[in-house]
Amino acid sequence: MKAKVKKPRRIPRKILEAIDEALKEIEVHFTFDAFGSESEETVEGVEPEEAELEGVEPERVEAERVEPEHQSEEDEVDDYDDYDEDPYPSSISAEEVEVSIDLFISELVQKGVITREIATSFSEVFEHFFGWDHQITKNAQAFEEEIEGYFGSINYEEMRSAHSSITQIRTILDQEMGRSATK
Amino acid sequence: MRPSKKYLKHLLIERLTEIGLDSARIFDEASEVIVFGSMAVGISRTDSDIDVLCIGEGQYKIKRPFLDLIGVPVREANSKEWLQGELASHVAKYGTWLKGAPQWLHAVRIGPSVVAQKRRRIRRFMRFLPLAWSRLEPCFREKYSIKLRRETQRLILLEQRIPVPPTKVLDDSWTTTLARPPYEVIYRLRQLALETCGAFIEDLLDHIDTHFSKPAHQQSIISTRSRQIGTLLVNRRREKQ
Secondary structure (H helix, E strand, C coil), X not given: CCCCCCCCCCCCHHHXXXXXXXXXXXXXXHCCCCCCHHHHCCCCCCCXXXXXXXXXXXXXXXXXXXXXXXXXXXXXXXXXXXXXXXXXXCCCCHHHHHHHHHHHHHHHHHCCXXXXXXXXXXXXXXXXXXXXXXXXXXXXXXXXXXXXXXXXXXXHHHHHHHHHHHHHHHHHHHHHHHHHHHC | CCCCHHHHHHHHHHHHHHCCCCHHHHHHHEEEEXXXXXXXXXXXXXXXXXXXXXXXXXXXXXXXXXXXXXXXXXXXXCCHHHHCCHHHHHHHHHCEEEECCCCCHHXXXXXXXXXXXXXXXXXXXXXXXXXXXXXCCHHHHHHHHHHHHHHHHHHHHHHCCCCCCCHHHHHHHHHXXXXXXXXXXXXXXXXXXXXXXXXXXXXXXXXXXXXXXXXXXXXXXXXXXXXXXXXXXXXXXXXXX
């Protein structure tokens, strides 16, 4: 008897395009080639926090720079800002990535692609459309775990792995888009 | 009432087995096994996660439904960085040792780096959220208002060198007191908010006000008083400057 070959799911082009568009919300936070050799070099004479502010409109930079004046006396004694260094390249912010994941889901909900009941997390979006055993779902689960960290802290290796997972998600999605275009 | 070691050990073994992990091996490889968080202090629900720290050979993190397990190598657990961290101080105060004895408690001290890290985290949320706020689904706005309120409560405690209690204690302390914490949290959030995002901070504070299922009159008291004092504190500080 012939063994049944599992057919890959066909995902409507419209849905793939919506996921593709929403995924950019997350990818934009990894687009500075932060884990490449170039951006790991700090800009000469510029501290990581300052480098991060480059390209931000002047009002925001001003607001950031006056912030230390509001520190309490205790802060000044401890000089906490001496410890104000990131464990990963300055262009990546775990907090921004976290918000961008929720923007990803929000965008799909607002476009009517999913409902909040169907997908409550990043990986569930992929599980819903591609299936639990699809590689893209596994990558999405890995990305979620890597970006979660512990006690609000994410180490460099986890962020690096998250970057790798999101890259793989993009590769698979592009392949699916290509396949869908040729059908 | 804090649950017994025997109960916690039984529960942990049960949950490890449920997800196919070898509990005997986990206990064997660790010199210390500690339950912390709400489960350790007896304020959890039956479906709460059990938070476990294993100090031993490996570095790992296992997050499954009902179980958060973190492995820290002995060398790291004796490092200054770890001993001055949020987790170490929390475990030292609220942990229940299922295996081994606490050898490192005397060296635990909340350090300035953990305070700076917490402040940086809140500041980053406060910088990015206004740009995303209007596009986020209501449930996510709710999520971030809870997160920012809790993280700010934690920051205030850490600045005072007070170990951060389990989350439920943080939530309860907010609802049961009209004293300093709400004013302080609101003051800090206003301080960290950018001048240009007044609408965002007001909406954020609205969400913070409505987290708790309390009688409406109590909510409005907290809301009005804490907002007034929070704003007053900000204005006074500005005037001084």
